[in-house]
Amino acid sequence: MIANLSSGTGKVVLLGASGKLGQMLRQMWPVPDDLVCHSRYERPGFVSFDLCRDLDAARKHLEHARAVVCLSGVTPRHASQSGDALSLNTDLALAAVHAAHGAGVGRVFLVSSASVYGRAGGVLHESGRCEPLSDYGRAKLDMEKAGLKEALDIGQQTTVLRIGNVAGADSILGGWTADMAIDQLSDGRTPRRSYIGPEALASVVCRLTQVVGLPDIMNVAAPGTVEMGRLLDAADLPWVPRKAAENVIEDVELSTGRLGQHVRGGALISTAAGLVAEWRRFTQNDRGHQHDLAQAYL
Numbered sequence: 001m002i003a004n005l006s007s008g009t010g011k012v013v014l015l016g017a018s019g020k021l022g023q024m025l026r027q028m029w030p031v032p033d034d035l036v037c038h039s040r041y042e043r044p045g046f047v048s049f050d051l052c053r054d055l056d057a058a059r060k061h062l063e064h065a066r067a068v069v070c071l072s073g074v075t076p077r078h079a080s081q082s083g084d085a086l087s088l089n090t091d092l093a094l095a096a097v098h099a100a101h102g103a104g105v106g107r108v109f110l111v112s113s114a115s116v117y118g119r120a121g122g123v124l125h126e127s128g129r130c131e132p133l134s135d136y137g138r139a140k141l142d143m144e145k146a147g148l149k150e151a152l153d154i155g156q157q158t159t160v161l162r163i164g165n166v167a168g169a170d171s172i173l174g175g176w177t178a179d180m181a182i183d184q185l186s187d188g189r190t191p192r193r194s195y196i197g198p199e200a201l202a203s204v205v206c207r208l209t210q211v212v213g214l215p216d217i218m219n220v221a222a223p224g225t226v227e228m229g230r231l232l233d234a235a236d237l238p239w240v241p242r243k244a245a246e247n248v249i250e251d252v253e254l255s256t257g258r259l260g261q262h263v264r265g266g267a268l269i270s271t272a273a274g275l276v277a278e279w280r281r282f283t284q285n286d287r288g289h290q291h292d293l294a295q296a297y298l
Contacts, residue, residue, distance in 0.1 A: 010066040029202045038072075066105075093147035108157070112140045161208075182242065224253070234273045
């Protein structure tokens, strides 16, 4: 059953929209005029404020928004470069929930990751156990728990989005190098992951901001899994196999049943070729956008 549309007419605010996922959502969002994009630092076309330190500015820019999508966060790479602690993910989520509540926002979406599941195994359901293996996965799980508890306490509708691998923002397509090596399992295959393309991600998130009655936690991915090696093969990017370590996680498959109640899952591409095609459309779109920005400053 597809959920009813929300009657909210405000825009959607993307907090932390300057990162890779933010880029994808900005470029592929079905209705570009529907977005207000935020960055901590001043950027052309963005609103800027420090989410944790300036809640008054945050509330001002979030006022009358239909929804807030909180992409703001600290990744391991960012932490190693900036010195920020991974626990800042929780601080940012709490700030987003409070600012949204003060601004009368319909719903907050806290962006999380499939890394919270870790080695849980099997098809990963939102109500199942989480066994994160990395500090990042543990930090994201802490963020989810704290954000949802605070939202419940103050009465702010909030949904956590556990997003699978995103084609082009992942370590395979997005992190490809000429000497790329991928684990080869005992059966000759490579590890399999739940994926979603940039276009599909933007369409799904846009759709979710328009519906009511969402659960607290939702997985976001296309149905099924895709082999990492096949993804690079479809993109004509060379790679070499390496013997998989004993502790390698062979499968990470997100259940998409909840998502399918609100988004028609059959429209989501889950083949390597389809994901690569979406990724290429995003990169072409992004190059065109960068050209337009450059021309604006000539």
